[in-house]
Amino acid sequence: MAIQRFTKGGFGRQGGVFECGLCGRSTRITVEGQTHLCGQCDEWTMAENAINDGNYNGLPAEELAKAEASILALKRKAAKLGGDPARLGLTAEAL
Ligand SMILES: [Zn+2]
Secondary structure, eight states, X not given: OOOOOOOSOOSSSTTSEEEOTXXXXXXXXXXXXXXXXXXXXXXXXXXXXXXXXTTTTTSOHHHHHHHHHHHHHHHHHHHHTTOOTTTTTOOTTTO
């Protein structure tokens, strides 16, 4: 009888749940990305990186405003799902 030596996943913890490194909420491991972030934090940090990388330079201001609005929406969603607003940089008014 063969011994099963390798377990599936290999992403760290068993059970598929971890704490988001940003907002701190418990979330499931997604197949995408190397980071220990929840889906929302993963998305908004990418969007913010795009802004910081200058991807919106030369584009109409409304494009940047749209990106910033979607970042805020993702942060709010993360907070609603159990993330820490302070760690997400959300003020009480922004919630
Ligand atoms: Zn998060």
